[in-house]
Amino acid sequence: MEKGGGSSEMELTTVEIAAERIERSMMYNLVMDVLGFVLFMYQQIPSILQDVSLEFDALNSEHKDLEVVLAETEMRAAQRRIQMARKRQVKHGIRTLEKLMKCVANTQTALQMVFSEIPSVEAVILVLGASPNRPRHVYELCFSHGKDDVSNGCDFTKTRAAEGISRKVIRTLVSKGAGSDSYAGPSKLFLLVKAPSSLSLPLHFLPKRDFRYNKKIVPMRLRIKCRNQDRETHSLNCGPNNTFDSTSNDYIWFQCRHVIKGLPSKTTPEE
Structure with a gap:
């Protein structure tokens, strides 16, 4: 049993799926859904x-419509003031959400x-906190792929299976207990x-070969596995505080350059 970070193989929960392999599009959509x-x-x-995404798109559309109406439509002064006030309100909502989006x-x-x-x-880690090394919460998704994905292309459209x-x-x-805090x-x-x-994706990811987080943090770890797949061991030691086994020596951690910062509590576009 590996030690470090309060995590062990025994604490990794297996989620079985009814598929021969975990396709790349499935992994992508799963990561985005868990992120959200x-x-x-x-x-x-x-x-x-x-x-939030739909609301942001709607605000941008409404802002464009208001600009057209105010520029091309003759209206009473009182009505114009109402439209201008709504335009400022919509613009504030856009500014509130645009960095997040x-x-x-x-x-x-x-x-x-x-x-x-x-x-x-092999794995994806989501870290919520001040920095990857000082997290409040850690979520690890480890993938046991099943049969090789030999497809050349990758359609990231979400399917029913995904x-x-x-x-x-x-x-x-x-x-x-996720989100109970x-x-x-x-x-x-x-x-x-x-x-x-x-x-090599330097515009989006930086190699973090020695990535570790605070040992006091106990991550929530899931192993996504095909139901009919033979037992595999290489994905079990996916945590950064664990020692990679011999089959994982060529795998390292890469940190995404893009950081998503949360909004103040109860933020809404209309505020």
């Missing part, structure tokens, strides 16, 4: 990530690139992937 879950459950965003979009791009580059990402996997994983996280103010979400050391 962590942000929402720890009150870093005012609603689920999909709703830009960071989320950059993270999506980075993940798509890494999953497009290689089919064998939705089912995300629901199962998030239910497991909730059953283990009280709100402790805005924080930062960091993302790291365990991938072959040959990975």
Whole structure:
């Protein structure tokens, strides 16, 4: 049993899926869904990530419409004041959300690139806290891939199978107490992937070969495994505070350059 960081192989929960392999698009969508879950459950965003994204798009659309109306439409002074007040309100909402949405979009791009580059990402870590080395919460997703993904392309559109996997994983996280802590103010979400050391995506990821976090933190660790897959051991030691086994020597941690900073509590576009 490995020691370090309060984590051990025995504390890794296996989630089995009914598939012969975990496709790259499934991994991408799962990571993004868990990322959104962590942000929402720890009150870093005012609603689920999909709703925040839709609200941001709606605000941008409304702002453009208001600019057209104010520029081209003759109206009474009182009506113009109302429209101008709404425009300021909408603009404030956009400013509140735009940095968050830009960071989320950059993270999506980075993940798509890494999953497009290689089919064998072994693990992903989501760290909520002041820095990756000083986390408040750590979530580890370890992948036992099953049959090799031999496809050349990668379509990241979410499928029913991907939705089912995300629901199962998030239910497991909730059953283990994820998000049960009280709100402790805005924080930062960091993302790291365990991938072959040959990975080169300097615009999006930096190698963190010696990555470690505070040993007092007990991570929430899930192993995603195909139901009919033979037992594998190489993904069990995925934690950064564990010693890699012989089959993982060519894998190191890469930290995503894009950091998602949470919003103040109860922030809404209308405030």
